Amino acid sequence: MKLINFFTNNSQAMLISVGQHIALVLVSVGIGILIAIPLGILLTRHKKIAVYVLAVAGMVQTIPGLVMLGFALILMGIGTLPALAVLSIYSILPILRNTYTGIIEVLPSYKDAAKGIGMTKSQVLFKVEFPLALPAIVSGIRISAVYIVSWATLAGMIGAGGLGDWIWTGLATYNTDYILAGAIPSAILAFAFSALIGLVQKLITPKGLRRNA
Amino acid sequence: MIEFKNVTKRYGSKTILHDLSFTIKTGEFVVLIGPSGCGKTTTLRTINRLIEPKPGTVFIDGEDVTQQNAVELRRKIGYVIQQIGLFPNMTVEQNICVVPKLLKYSKEECDRIVRELLALVDMPYEENAHKYPSELSGGQQQRIGVLRALAASPPVILMDEPFGALDPVTRDSLQEEVKRIQKKLKKTIVFVTHDMDEALRLADTIIFMDGGHIVQMASPEEMLQNPASKVIKNFMGKHMNEDGPVAPLLAEEFMKKKVYKVYKSAKTLESIELMSKRDINSLVVIDDDDTYLGTLSIEDIKARGKAGRSIAELINSETMTVGRKDDAKDALDKLLSSTSNYVVVLNDNRTVAGIITRTSTAKAMGEALWGDLSA
Numbered sequence: 001m002k003l004i005n006f007f008t009n010n011s012q013a014m015l016i017s018v019g020q021h022i023a024l025v026l027v028s029v030g031i032g033i034l035i036a037i038p039l040g041i042l043l044t045r046h047k048k049i050a051v052y053v054l055a056v057a058g059m060v061q062t063i064p065g066l067v068m069l070g071f072a073l074i075l076m077g078i079g080t081l082p083a084l085a086v087l088s089i090y091s092i093l094p095i096l097r098n099t100y101t102g103i104i105e106v107l108p109s110y111k112d113a114a115k116g117i118g119m120t121k122s123q124v125l126f127k128v129e130f131p132l133a134l135p136a137i138v139s140g141i142r143i144s145a146v147y148i149v150s151w152a153t154l155a156g157m158i159g160a161g162g163l164g165d166w167i168w169t170g171l172a173t174y175n176t177d178y179i180l181a182g183a184i185p186s187a188i189l190a191f192a193f194s195a196l197i198g199l200v201q202k203l204i205t206p207k208g209l210r211r212n213a
Numbered sequence: 214m215i216e217f218k219n220v221t222k223r224y225g226s227k228t229i230l231h232d233l234s235f236t237i238k239t240g241e242f243v244v245l246i247g248p249s250g251c252g253k254t255t256t257l258r259t260i261n262r263l264i265e266p267k268p269g270t271v272f273i274d275g276e277d278v279t280q281q282n283a284v285e286l287r288r289k290i291g292y293v294i295q296q297i298g299l300f301p302n303m304t305v306e307q308n309i310c311v312v313p314k315l316l317k318y319s320k321e322e323c324d325r326i327v328r329e330l331l332a333l334v335d336m337p338y339e340e341n342a343h344k345y346p347s348e349l350s351g352g353q354q355q356r357i358g359v360l361r362a363l364a365a366s367p368p369v370i371l372m373d374e375p376f377g378a379l380d381p382v383t384r385d386s387l388q389e390e391v392k393r394i395q396k397k398l399k400k401t402i403v404f405v406t407h408d409m410d411e412a413l414r415l416a417d418t419i420i421f422m423d424g425g426h427i428v429q430m431a432s433p434e435e436m437l438q439n440p441a442s443k444v445i446k447n448f449m450g451k452h453m454n455e456d457g458p459v460a461p462l463l464a465e466e467f468m469k470k471k472v473y474k475v476y477k478s479a480k481t482l483e484s485i486e487l488m489s490k491r492d493i494n495s496l497v498v499i500d501d502d503d504t505y506l507g508t509l510s511i512e513d514i515k516a517r518g519k520a521g522r523s524i525a526e527l528i529n530s531e532t533m534t535v536g537r538k539d540d541a542k543d544a545l546d547k548l549l550s551s552t553s554n555y556v557v558v559l560n561d562n563r564t565v566a567g568i569i570t571r572t573s574t575a576k577a578m579g580e581a582l583w584g585d586l587s588a
Contacts, residue, residue: 113298116263116371117312117361118288127311131302206302208345 006177014166018185021162024152025193028084029145032091037137039092040099041125050100061093065154073158083152083160090151091144098140102133135205142197149190153182163189214239215260215369215401220269222255222425229255231425233269237403237418239368242395244404244412247422248444253405256422257371260403261290273369288312291362291370291400295377298358299346305331305357306342312365330360334390352383359391363398372404376411388414409448413437421445462541467577468558468567474499477506477525481518484509497557497565498528504563508532508553534559537566544569 007014043050068086076082106129114124156164163182170178215237222230230252237243245253259266260273262283271278278286299308309330310323318326328338334356346354355375362370372391376384392415395402406412412419413433421429421436421444429441440446474497475484484496488511495510507530518527533547534557548556548569555568567573 109294109298110300112263113292113294114300116261116287116292116294118284118286118290118315119311120284123315128300128302132300208301208303208347 003177003180007181010181014181014185017161017163017165017182018189020160021149021152021164021186021189024080024084024087024155024160024162025145025148025189028087028148028152029091029141031084031088032095032144032148033141035088036092036095036140037099040096040137041103041130043096043100044103044129047104054097054100057093057096060089065090065151066157069154069158078159080160083155083158087148087152087155091148094143094147095137095140098136098143099133102136102140103129105136106132131206132209135201135209138197138201138204142194142201145193145197146190149186149193153186156182214272214274215403216272216275217256217259217266218270218272220256220259220266220271222252222259222264222266229425230259233427235420235427235430237401239274239401240399242392242402242404242415242417243420244406244416244418245420245422246406246409246412246448247428248448249407251422252425253407253420253422254373257373257403257405260369260371261287261292263287288316288365289367289369291365291367293355293358293362293370293372293375295374299354299361301346304343304345305349308346308357309360309364311361316365318365326364330363333363333394334360350383351379352387355379355387356390359387359394363394363400366398367400369401369403372402374405374407377406377408384411391415409450421448463537464535464539464541464544464556464558464569465537465566466581467541467544467574468537468569469573469576470567472497472565472568474565475509475524476501477523477528479524481514481522481524481527482520484524485511485514495554497568498524499565503565505534505557505559505565506530508557532557535569536561545574548574 039053043053065086068089069083072082072086076085103125110128110132111124114128119127152160152162153164153167156162156166156168163186166178166182168182170176170180170182217233217235220230220233221228233256245256247253255264258264259271260278262278265279267279273290300311303311306327309327310318313323313326327342331338331341336353336356341349341353346357349357358375359372362372375391376387379387388411391402394400404415416433419429419431419433419436420427421441423442423444429436429445431439431441436445437449440449473487473491473493475487477498477500479498488494488496494512495508498506498509500506507528509524509527510529513527513529514524518524532553532555533551535544535547537558537560544556544558548571555570557568558566560566
């Protein structure tokens, strides 16, 4: 009861935080998409380099979020910008990996047929490879978004705003109400993003592929 | 016309194609066949430059393919690959019209092409055009694959084992359709297969390859008769006889062995009695040592015979005979050209082995095709 009272009393501020949080996720995942998809496609054209790039990206992913945020704090100071930078970097890998494998795994016979009937390289990419890899790419985006929802709470530590603020305040003052005011909405957000992107994924999957999915 | 001139292909130190030179005439159905790794697919793919034919040249209607833009070249050449060449993200209609669209045909034109082509293979437009490949059977998918290759009316179509993954019944009907379409639309088709049945069925000319060389380039008939090598012979398998080219059919395979014979010493009435009992109208007459003398027909007895007399002077020695090991074709020629209803088949020692009649011929044919019919 006490918690509900707390939530209703602070609903205005919480909504603002939710909004900030969503913005953080959207912007950083958006940046991640803009970097990862073209890079992933590029890597499928240079498979030898791809091995190294994916290995490095995988390594970056294993660096704990707090450490990365610490670096960002040192390099870029406090605020939204360093947080966005860190979150964007984290959002890249799942999308990059799924773009790469999604396109690589398009059956060679489709590519052979596409080339053999006279498609240019970019037509093969945009008419055949990309549409067929799209479900995999979107599933990468989904993984990324769910990650970033939770990681964005960490970013509150360096003053990025969002739901992380509540959690950090709660932790600093031993106030569970504050902690839950950050944790519950961010958990719900994670679910919401996952469900929403799952829906998008279904919608954009080429009809001919849906049966096999 | 497609002309290969000294086409050689090497990957590292391995030579895949050895100095190939040959010509495919316009409107010809050419089948490339050979054991796996013989270079047949590589040869096919040099035509639309999926593999560069260098050193050497491939000319299509006198134009060097390597001097043309590869993408534009391919749009002028139909291409069908094994099984899953249809794009799963496109409908039947979109798949068929991929090339016309690349060539910037109008929407109406594309629509007309799709309707026309679907009608060609008896797949109604309303029912099929908007389906996705995954909703079609394997045979239907490959029909669409063939139609896609036809869509922009290319004069040349390349097919790389298009029916390899289909069940025998479906494959049969698709082979028939492709052959029909090729004749109707007068396409030049280059077709890769490892199935000799398919090659014999479809080809005007078969090119047999082995180890990157052309072993033989010949019509199916000629290849069956004079296979140039042991490998080809093995490939022909059941189409070949073990000890030679096509097994010549022997006269004895067409004869019936049950023959009514009389000795020349028999009398006329006795012979008539025998014929009427057996419900036949002629007999084979043999000498005392069982060798063949001639035949005796009921007409001859009626015309010239006298009761109680020997049949010796009535024997017709003009009935055609063949040896039992003679070519059956000779026997059939004789049967068809003579006025008599049968040809007598003799053993080496001139005794009677049997007779070939129209009925026995039909029966032998039937047995060759469908097995024992004696029941």
